[in-house]
Amino acid sequence: CGVESMSRAPLVLSKANNAFDRAQQLVDTTMGARFTNPKISAAFGDDSMPQTADNIAADLGISRAQCDEFAARSQANYQAAKQAGYMAAQIVPIEVPQGRKKPAITISEDEHPRAGSTEQVLGGLRTLANDGVVTAGNASGLNDGASAIIVGSQAVGEKYSVAAKARILAGAVAGVEPRTMGLGPVPASQKALARAGLTLDQMDVIEVNEAFAVQVLGCLQLLGIDFNDSRVNANGGAIAVGHPLGASGARIIQNALAQLEAKQGRYALVTMCIGIGQGIAVVIERI
Structure with a gap:
């Protein structure tokens, strides 16, 4: 399971690096690295997460228009999945007390998705950097959230009469340059697929966590996957639903399983980037 409360992340004050230091x-x-060791910064840089995404755009020639198109598709796919009942099946409603004199509020839907987020609407947003492609509309949101999945052996499942939905065939992690940390899913996916003895063409579902639209597009480009491949994030992704860091991994695995069940598919690749320069991937098989 994973949980993240990004709305409650504190502001912190650095300690002095030396005597009489007033540069706290x-x-x-x-999000992002904090109080980076100067020697690490000198060796690897200290780009923020949005800066790493803009680095990918510059390195791979990905345009702002392509990012907005992908972001609009993420929002539209989420809304279609919601209407089809995918999201309600995955969400556990939570009651939030409002005090003694007010009734509790039940949260049963994700708050971050924005219906009507077209390419035209997204194209009107300002980029974070003057020469960049990242905007608030084509990046994941800062959210609170929790998710959980059960992972165990077949023997334990049989003991407690819990039927398995899928098996993990292989997993992998990989390191990449911190300045393009969002490309971590590329080597991680390649390693996981090789360990599973499978290829991308055999995947019925592909879930790539959407930290940034340009980051996903960069991964697809390097993996040789078409930007419009219908297997990719078919129910929308973190650009729509948000990215509460500790909860996203289990969420996208749940989403992949729901898609495999709906389309009677067999294999799914689930992958995400990790800040500072890593990627993680898992290949699962529906049973």
């Missing part, structure tokens, strides 16, 4: 920093701990 007040830092938002919501």
Whole structure:
């Protein structure tokens, strides 16, 4: 299971690096590296997460228009999946107390998705950097969330009469340059597929966590997957639903399983990037 409360991430004040140092920093701990060791910065850089995404755009020639097109598709796919009942089947409603004199509020839907997020609407947003492609509309949201899946042996499942939905065939992690940390899913996916003895063409479902639209497009480009491949994030992704860091891994595995069941598919590749320069991937088989 995983949980993240990004709305409650504190502001923290750095300690002095040396005697009489007055250059303390007040830092938002919501995302990204904090108080980077100067020697590490000198060796690997200290780009923020949006900067790493813009680096991918510059390196691979991915345009702002392509990013907005992908982001609009993520939002549209989420809304279609919601209407089809996919999301309700995966969400556990939570009651939030409002005090003694007010009734509790039941949260039964994701709050972050924005219906009507067209390419035209997204194209009107300002980029974070003057020469970049990342905007608030083609990046994942900062969210609170939790998710859980049960992983165990067949013997334990039989003991407690819990039927398995899928098996993990292989998994892998891989390191990449921190300046393009979002490309971590590429080598991780290649390693996981090789360990499973399978190819991308055999995957019925492909889930790539959407930290940034350009990051996903960069991974697809390097993996040789068409940007419009219908297997990729068919129910929308983190650009729509948000990316509460600790919860996203289990969420996208659940989403992949739901798609495999709906289309009676067999294999899924699930992968995500990790800040500072890593990727992780898992290949699952529906049973």
